[in-house]
Structures are given as structure tokens and as C-alpha cells.
Amino acid sequence: MGGCFSTNTPATPAAERRRRRRRRQRAASPEKGSGGGAEGVARVVEFGYERDFEGRYEVGRLLGHGQFGYTFAATDRGSGDRVAVKRIDKAKMNRPVAVEDVKREVKILKALKGHENIVHFYNAFEDDSYVYIVMELCEGGELLDRILAKKNSRYSEKDAAVVVRQMLKVAAECHLRGLVHRDMKPENFLFKSTKEDSPLKATDFGLSDFINPGKKFRDIVGSAYYVAPEVLKRRSGPESDVWSIGVITYILLCGRRPFWDKTEDGIFKEVLRNKPDFRKRPWPSISTSAKDFVKRLLVKNPRARLTAAQALSHPWVREGGDASEIPVDISVLYNMRQFVKYSRFKQFALRALASTVNEEELADLKDQFDAIDIDKSGSISIEEMRHALAKDLPWRLKGPRVLEIIQAIDSNTDGLVDFKEFVAATLHIHQMAELDSERWGLRCQAAFSKFDLDGDGYITPDELRMHTGLKGSIEPLLEEADIDKDGRISLSEFRKLLRTASMSNLPSPTGVPNPQAL
Missing domain, CATH: 1.10.510.10 (Transferase(Phosphotransferase) domain 1)
Structure with a gap:
């Protein structure tokens, strides 16, 4: 698709009104060569849409125009309902990309059908000369x-x-x-x-x-x-x-x-x-x-x-x-999918960071939690999590392992996700770090201090074991964050861990995350 930049829009409201009046006057003039439609085209483009537009609708006044066609008011001959019809000239579709643009627009309108703040799509038709996109008529103006x-x-x-x-x-x-x-x-x-x-x-x-x-x-x-x-x-x-x-x-x-x-x-x-x-x-x-x-x-x-x-x-x-x-936030779903791929240490670090955020700052995440907690029980079940993740349509077909995500977020292992656990997995780290660097530094210090029990400025293996309660070797937890390999974690290393992706979370060469990791 090409750009549609228009910079001749005047700066003042009065000039804007004059410009728009001229545009409407141009739109009201008849189309050049409108009698033939697709004359001179070597072949007729076929879209596979229904072909009985004229039998279904009676076209009325012109509403506006664009690069490839005009929009008219029309009346459904059967019901009498008034609609808007975007009529696109096939003669102007002299490149395959123009055809794909029309197909994509119809596909998008179908996908968004039913949303209260999106113009309602009824159907798409065609004949040898035009494509007709029939939509809800909005008469209140722009x-x-x-x-x-x-x-x-x-x-x-x-x-x-x-x-x-x-x-x-x-x-x-x-x-x-x-x-x-x-x-x-x-x-x-x-x-x-x-x-x-x-x-x-x-x-x-x-x-x-x-x-x-x-x-x-x-x-x-x-x-x-x-x-x-x-x-x-x-x-x-x-x-x-x-x-x-x-x-x-x-x-x-x-x-x-x-x-x-x-x-x-x-x-x-x-x-x-x-x-x-x-x-x-x-x-x-x-x-x-x-x-x-x-x-x-x-x-x-x-x-x-x-x-x-x-x-x-x-x-x-x-x-x-x-x-x-307030709908489910796609970035919240993304953050939960990412959380399962983080190292154990980073998961612990995010939980510590979450404890430094106050209730007012968590208002958006509380709205998100409530949107996912359908039965309002105060916790998110596996079914509610599955229902939420299914809303993210680009990922729905990639089969996210909902149970694995629940288990990663569920720190108290009760099979449910409470709000505290939810916050740790869904924090918008880049917003926190870049919108207020001073507050971000204080948060990181507070979270770091929950691990640095003796206050010497480093998290040691013993301190990490005491904080997490984990048994056995603690070295794998330290490995990712310990950049200088001195066997302990400094505040700067801790801050970097919070802001960077885990090694297992780096993009594939194609730039698309590996869905198998989900």
C-alpha cells in the first residue's frame, strides 16, 4: 500500500472549512467515463463476491469519494433500510496490489463486524465494472x-x-x-x-x-x-x-x-x-x-x-x-506468555519489583485482572486464563500452553493466579523504566534489597537461596544475571536483568517469537 499523506490542510479552522467545501464540490461532479466502468481493461477482475447488487439496492445521493471510488447512500429494496455503499471502480485496479487492498479491506470489515464503534459491514458485491461494499449509513458527519x-x-x-x-x-x-x-x-x-x-x-x-x-x-x-x-x-x-x-x-x-x-x-x-x-x-x-x-x-x-x-x-x-x-490488553497477554520463558531468577526479581508498586499505579492492571476474572472470585482459573489468551487472535492458533503459563505465574502453587501474582507477570517494565528514571532507580534498589539481606550491595548464592527457599544448586539462577561472572549479582546487573529479555526469549532470525516455546 502506498502512503496517503496530505499536507495541504490549512492551519486555521476557517481555512479548513473552505478546503473541505471545495473537496465536496469536486466530489459532487460526475465521474469521468462512468458510463463504461471497466472499459479498456484487458480482463475483468473477479473477487468472488455476490453479483446481485442492483437487484438488492437502489443507489441514492453521493456521500463522498476517494482515490478508487465513490460512496453513496442506498436503500435496501426488500427491507427499506438505508445503507452506505462504497463503489470501487475495477478499471482503476490496474495493479495486483490494488486488488489485494480491496480484498483485505473487506476481510477486515468482516473481522470487526459487530463492534459498537466500528461501522457495520453488511456484504460485498461485484459486477463487471465495480466492487460494492455495503455498510452502515452514518449521517452525523465526520x-x-x-x-x-x-x-x-x-x-x-x-x-x-x-x-x-x-x-x-x-x-x-x-x-x-x-x-x-x-x-x-x-x-x-x-x-x-x-x-x-x-x-x-x-x-x-x-x-x-x-x-x-x-x-x-x-x-x-x-x-x-x-x-x-x-x-x-x-x-x-x-x-x-x-x-x-x-x-x-x-x-x-x-x-x-x-x-x-x-x-x-x-x-x-x-x-x-x-x-x-x-x-x-x-x-x-x-x-x-x-x-x-x-x-x-x-x-x-x-x-x-x-x-x-x-x-x-x-x-x-x-x-x-x-x-x-475495558477490553483485555494484548500487551498483558504478551507479558504473561513471556513470563513463562524467563529464568527463575528473573521471575523472582519481577515479583520483588511488583511489591514496590502502589495501588494507584496498578489501576490499569487491576482493570485487566478483573476483565480476565470472569466469575469475580478474586483469582484467575485455568479456564479463565485459556479464555483470555484465546482473545489474542494472532496467537490463538499457535496453541499456547495455558497450564504452563499458570504454573509459572502461580508462585504459591494453589492452581490459581491471584492479583499479586498477576502483577509480577504483567508489569510494563519499559514504561516504568523510561517514563520516570528516578523512580525506576528507587524501585530497583528496593527490589534488590529484598535479596541483598546483609546490605553489602551484592546478592550472593546464599542470600538467593534464603530468599527463594530453593534447595540444591543455586548456580543456574545466578548464571544469566551474573554478567562479570564473579559469582554474585550487583545492583547494575540486577537492573539490567529486569530490562532485558532472557536468552531463551531472544527473537528468532525471522523476528517472530518461537510459538513452540509457549
Whole structure:
């Protein structure tokens, strides 16, 4: 897929309105050569979709247009229901990649069917000239239109949080399915109706793609103002959607873009080098919680950025929302799968580290624990763990050994995972280490001290044996962490162990983790 960068978007709301008005006028003009459709094409592309579109639907007014086709309102001849139809011209599919893009978009819409904040997919049809994608009709307009209609192009914090919560739910659902939207921007979110409290619906999955565990996208796609730093570095994944939502949130709250320049290259430099400005009006009057939320989404290092599910647990978004809306976090499932592959010493070290984190800091993990603990018994059973891990669709078919994961996390060997055990296996280490280096250092020292019983600055084999209660040789536990091979563990070695992968956890040459290890 090619990029879809557009940098001619003006900086002011008035100019934005003029640009969008011109775009609609262009869209309203008839298609050139629309009578023949696929004229001049040597062969007709076949998709295998149903071919009775005209018998099923009556096409109405034009709603908009894109690179390969137009979107119309239509009416179901049988039920009378109104729908939206994306009509894609086969004549413009002169390259195999264009055909694959259409097939992938239909596949994605089918996979996401039923989510309350994603435009509903009904069916796909074709004839010799066109492909027709029939979807839910959203008549409330684009999110961008509503932003521009607001006073000073700003939302109130309360209203912004409602909008952002819905976007995050879309991202979290996509990521659980191994899918990245890759073009989250206000133009790609529609309101179901013109009502002020209308639900928001994500649309246009034309740039979206599935991604395998451990892989990264190497191409640059998206819209310039919303593109994440790692996309520009050609190493992006699900985290890029969260960055884009952070940019949208910034705009909702202050009416300006966080990264602005007159040229595309200038925008990219801003994204890569500069931080958003929280000093200009109206930011001094915006709540600390809202600013903290935006800052945690616009973290340039994707590993330190909040995940979509984590962001849903943030107090600013969570207020007024239902905790049951928070889906299982794909990164939490990943961390549990990784925990089983860590050395015994690292597992003990993570448990010690977990004891240094306070209740407020664990709010997102408590939401995750509650989401997995279906019967609300206060512990996770093997069946509940199996149910949670099955939600991570890219890994579901790889047969994770749920019992092995439970046994690794279950430190008191009662066959269940309580919250304390859960935290040790699911901590977001890179976020902790990179968002507050001073606090990270204090945490590591506190965790280290639980092993360093005599306080001499080293963990010895005897101290490790006393802490763990293990019998027999303790040398295998020391081996991985003891970098200088002096038979003991220093604080720096301990800190490095917490932040690095175990040797058994290094990526395969293909970059995909070995599923057999799960």
C-alpha cells in the first residue's frame, strides 16, 4: 500500500472549512467515463463476491469519494433500510496490489463486524465494472466537522473524553485481532446520527493491515499530522494508532495540532524532534489529568507509550465510563506468555519489583485482572486464563500452553493466579523504566534489597537461596544475571536483568517469537 499523506490542510479552522467545501464540490461532479466502468481493461477482475447488487439496492445521493471510488447512500429494496455503499471502480485496479487492498479491506470489515464503534459491514458485491461494499449509513458527519463547528474548534474535557474513549475501544479491539488501523484521524470517524450524544464509528480501513507477532511495518503510510515517530523510522506496530489518538485528543482539547509546519518534511521533523506545547492557552486552564493523559500517548518511544487498553484505564478517560468497557490488553497477554520463558531468577526479581508498586499505579492492571476474572472470585482459573489468551487472535492458533503459563505465574502453587501474582507477570517494565528514571532507580534498589539481606550491595548464592527457599544448586539462577561472572549479582546487573529479555526469549532470525516455546 502506498502512503496517503496530505499536507495541504490549512492551519486555521476557517481555512479548513473552505478546503473541505471545495473537496465536496469536486466530489459532487460526475465521474469521468462512468458510463463504461471497466472499459479498456484487458480482463475483468473477479473477487468472488455476490453479483446481485442492483437487484438488492437502489443507489441514492453521493456521500463522498476517494482515490478508487465513490460512496453513496442506498436503500435496501426488500427491507427499506438505508445503507452506505462504497463503489470501487475495477478499471482503476490496474495493479495486483490494488486488488489485494480491496480484498483485505473487506476481510477486515468482516473481522470487526459487530463492534459498537466500528461501522457495520453488511456484504460485498461485484459486477463487471465495480466492487460494492455495503455498510452502515452514518449521517452525523465526520468528527472533524464537529471539531470545526465547536467554539474555538475545541471540545470540553468531558465531551472530549467520551469521544476519545470510543476511539481507544476501536484501537484495542483491532490490536487484539492482530490488526493496525494505520490511519486514525478525525476524518475517519463518523457519528451515527446528528444527535449530540451519537455514538462514534470508525471507518475507512483501506490502509489497515494485519501484523504477525514480533513483526514491524516497514512502509510509511497514514496522514502526515497524525503519523507516529516510529512510522517515519519504518518500524511501526499497533502503538502507532495510540499516538494518532493522542494527536486527536490534543486537537480536541485545544483546537490546534501538536505538530505543525507548512511542509511535509517540516511536519516530520517536528514529530521526530519536538514535544507538544502545553504552555499556550488554553492548556493552563485544562486539568492536570487531561494533560497527563495526552503526554502519555504522545511518548516518542512506542515501548514506553500507553497501550490502547491502558489508556482506557487512565482516570481522565475512565471517569464516567464503565469498567466493563475495558477490553483485555494484548500487551498483558504478551507479558504473561513471556513470563513463562524467563529464568527463575528473573521471575523472582519481577515479583520483588511488583511489591514496590502502589495501588494507584496498578489501576490499569487491576482493570485487566478483573476483565480476565470472569466469575469475580478474586483469582484467575485455568479456564479463565485459556479464555483470555484465546482473545489474542494472532496467537490463538499457535496453541499456547495455558497450564504452563499458570504454573509459572502461580508462585504459591494453589492452581490459581491471584492479583499479586498477576502483577509480577504483567508489569510494563519499559514504561516504568523510561517514563520516570528516578523512580525506576528507587524501585530497583528496593527490589534488590529484598535479596541483598546483609546490605553489602551484592546478592550472593546464599542470600538467593534464603530468599527463594530453593534447595540444591543455586548456580543456574545466578548464571544469566551474573554478567562479570564473579559469582554474585550487583545492583547494575540486577537492573539490567529486569530490562532485558532472557536468552531463551531472544527473537528468532525471522523476528517472530518461537510459538513452540509457549
